[in-house]
Amino acid sequence: MPMLKSLQAENTRPSNKIITSYKSVNRWAIKVFSRNLVVFKKNWATTILFNIVEPLLYLAALGAGLGIIVADIEGMSYIQFIAPGIVAMSAMWSAAAECSYDSFVRMHFQKIYHAIVATPVSLEEVVVGELLYGTFKSLLSGTVIMAVIAALGLVLSPWALLVPIVLILNGLVFSQIAMIWTGLVPKIDSFAYFFTLVVTPIFLFSGVFFPLDVMPELVRQLAWLLPLYHVVVLTRSLTIGLVSFELIYHALWLVVFILIIFPFPQALMRRRLIK
Amino acid sequence: MPFAVEAQNLKKFYNGFQAVAGVNFRINRGECFGILGPNGAGKTTLVEMIYCFLPVSEGRLTVLGDNVVEEPRSIKKRLGVVPQENNLDLELTVRENLLVYASYYDISKPVARERADQLLHFFGLSSKANQEVDRISGGMKRRLTIARGLIHTPEILILDEPTTGLDPQSRRMIWEHLRQLKKRGLTLVLTTHYMDEAGQLCDNLIIMNRGEILEEGSPSDLIRRQVGEKVIEAEVNPSKREHLLDNLSALTCETQVSGDTVYIFIPEDETAVVDLLKNNRELDTYRVRPSTLEDVFLKLTGRGLDYADAEEFAGREYQAL
Ligand SMILES: Nc1ncnc2c1ncn2[C@@H]1O[C@H](COP(=O)(O)OP(=O)(O)OP(=O)(O)O)[C@@H](O)[C@H]1O
Ligand SMILES: [Mg+2]
Numbered sequence: 001m002p003m004l005k006s007l008q009a010e011n012t013r014p015s016n017k018i019i020t021s022y023k024s025v026n027r028w029a030i031k032v033f034s035r036n037l038v039v040f041k042k043n044w045a046t047t048i049l050f051n052i053v054e055p056l057l058y059l060a061a062l063g064a065g066l067g068i069i070v071a072d073i074e075g076m077s078y079i080q081f082i083a084p085g086i087v088a089m090s091a092m093w094s095a096a097a098e099c100s101y102d103s104f105v106r107m108h109f110q111k112i113y114h115a116i117v118a119t120p121v122s123l124e125e126v127v128v129g130e131l132l133y134g135t136f137k138s139l140l141s142g143t144v145i146m147a148v149i150a151a152l153g154l155v156l157s158p159w160a161l162l163v164p165i166v167l168i169l170n171g172l173v174f175s176q177i178a179m180i181w182t183g184l185v186p187k188i189d190s191f192a193y194f195f196t197l198v199v200t201p202i203f204l205f206s207g208v209f210f211p212l213d214v215m216p217e218l219v220r221q222l223a224w225l226l227p228l229y230h231v232v233v234l235t236r237s238l239t240i241g242l243v244s245f246e247l248i249y250h251a252l253w254l255v256v257f258i259l260i261i262f263p264f265p266q267a268l269m270r271r272r273l274i275k
Numbered sequence: 276m277p278f279a280v281e282a283q284n285l286k287k288f289y290n291g292f293q294a295v296a297g298v299n300f301r302i303n304r305g306e307c308f309g310i311l312g313p314n315g316a317g318k319t320t321l322v323e324m325i326y327c328f329l330p331v332s333e334g335r336l337t338v339l340g341d342n343v344v345e346e347p348r349s350i351k352k353r354l355g356v357v358p359q360e361n362n363l364d365l366e367l368t369v370r371e372n373l374l375v376y377a378s379y380y381d382i383s384k385p386v387a388r389e390r391a392d393q394l395l396h397f398f399g400l401s402s403k404a405n406q407e408v409d410r411i412s413g414g415m416k417r418r419l420t421i422a423r424g425l426i427h428t429p430e431i432l433i434l435d436e437p438t439t440g441l442d443p444q445s446r447r448m449i450w451e452h453l454r455q456l457k458k459r460g461l462t463l464v465l466t467t468h469y470m471d472e473a474g475q476l477c478d479n480l481i482i483m484n485r486g487e488i489l490e491e492g493s494p495s496d497l498i499r500r501q502v503g504e505k506v507i508e509a510e511v512n513p514s515k516r517e518h519l520l521d522n523l524s525a526l527t528c529e530t531q532v533s534g535d536t537v538y539i540f541i542p543e544d545e546t547a548v549v550d551l552l553k554n555n556r557e558l559d560t561y562r563v564r565p566s567t568l569e570d571v572f573l574k575l576t577g578r579g580l581d582y583a584d585a586e587e588f589a590g591r592e593y594q595a596l
Contacts (some may be wrong), residue, residue, distance in 0.1 A: 038375055111360060118326055119351075119379035120352050162593070
């Protein structure tokens with residue numbers, strides 16, 4: 001059957017796979033996102049609490065505690081300096097946790113992906129639905145922390161209203177990175193490597209806790225490769241109202257990163273689940 | 276009207292390992308079609324290709340006239356699936372499982388609610404509607420999985436081992452539901468390794484082993500063709516077995532040995548065989564009974580079910596000696 005052969009060949013050509021991947025951002029993916037929202041509505045209070053306790057502890061211990069002995073940075077008190085960084089960090093953490101541990105449980109133990117793929121929804125769309133949910137969780141925890149620091153008087157400018165957009169980019173980036181690991185790891189314990197080797201270094205060297213100017217030139221250049229660095233610059237600048245045209249480049253960096261790695265989580269998940 | 280399912284020279288390879296070896300079959304609309312076979316025969320692989328989960332390696336597979344390679348989404352809209360492993364959504368209640376699943380099929384909320392309630396009623400789950408899925412029994416989970424597969428009123432329902440692991444009462448309950456669904460015109464595609472289940476439910480079936488189809492037809496056809504109306508089970512001491520088998524082959528009946536039991540498939544007239552057995556002092560006991568699909572299977576595969584496992588087990592015994 002030569003017709004069939006050629007058709008199959010076409011479907012598996014790399015360029016077509018990439019197009020399918022972007023096309024799967026559609027209403028079918030939204031259905032998967034909505035399924036997660038149904039679960040979220042049942043336990044939103046504990047979910048939110050769980051997501052914000054840690055960042056608030058950081059803010060209290062480092063801002064109020066360490067802040068007493070640390071000199072002002074770039075004319076800001078230490079707590080003022082780290083507060084926007086902690087917004088970015090907690091948003092990153094939520095997305096990374098959702099699309100690693102939680103997605104893995106849904107995929108591997110509960111076989112939910114398998115159940116959904118038997119309906120008209122495709123595996124690519126399931127993955128996009130999961131990424132959207134990770135992004136939602138990220139936006140949510142970032143916004144809650146943002147509200148807390150606003151109440152503490154640490155938000156200085158109405159530009160801060162643009163922070164949610166930054167949080168969405170941040171959520172997409174880290175949902176994707178986590179989902180790539182979910183497509184690769186053999187068992188759930190393997191996520192420990194992900195957090196130790198990827199997430200923790202990113203959050204330590206992205207300028208959340210100290211300005212990167214104090215680091216050697218090489219570290220500063222490497223930091224430019226870290227997505228969270230750009231998120232922190234954007235969040236901090238918007239929060240204190242130090243806005244310049246340069247911020248566009250940081251946002252563009254994130255957008256380009258999101259678009260480039262977009263096909264990978266789907267391709268890895270397909271390789272993993274469909275033999 | 277196109278066939279419900281049509282497979283031509285259908286093959287599936289897993290990394291070079293051939294799980295389905297070029298099979299051909301057709302499933303008519305409105306029938307209950309059985310796919311029988313021991314563990315590892317390729318039943319799940321076959322149905323997963325039908326419901327567009329696994330890609331086809333070679334050959335042609337159409338469902339309701341559409342090719343699975345070209346139209347997976349529109350095929351999946353018209354199929355209901357009950358997978359081998361229950362994959363209910365454990366984070367949702369019984370009723371929510373149906374409602375959320377309905378949303379994947381673009382069913383509006385009011386319609387979904389109505390259908391969910393009808394299905395819960397039909398499957399005797401109404402009183403559990405608001406329970407967490409984790410809390411209900413295995414039989415109920417299975418029924419809920421079937422209900423979920425029906426939420427969008429599909430034209431074909433695919434069931435991969437619907438009653439494996441259930442107690443006899445739950446199995447019978449599921450059979451009764453499936454019979455009623457068939458009466459309403461639903462096409463059923465069912466895999467099983469229970470011969471009684473296939474005999475009870477299926478209009479037509481294929482028997483698979485190691486990715487190949489060994490036989491196909493209706494249960495009664497298969498029995499008539501392969502083993503005749505009646506079977507004699509004779510208990511013989513292995514040391515005296517050869518002699519009996521020689522005598523039987525003189526009467527041109529086919530036999531199959533399993534443990535101490537010799538199964539004798541009687542061609543037309545049983546009297547000659549019965550006479551032989553009556554006069555045979557080496558025989559411990561024997562009985563004549565109507566043949567079943569199980570006998571067909573035994574004869575075709577030369578062994579009982581779980582044939583791969585049995586082989587392994589025999590190997591172990593041998594080494595222990
Ligand atoms: N993902 C896979 N990768 C490699 N081999 C596989 C895979 N899935 C199944 N197989 C092999 O393909 C063959 C057919 O498996 P399949 O699950 O289709 O059998 P089955 O008839 O459904 O068996 P069971 O009654 O145990 O469910 C088996 O030998 C199995 O080991
Ligand atoms: Mg199986």
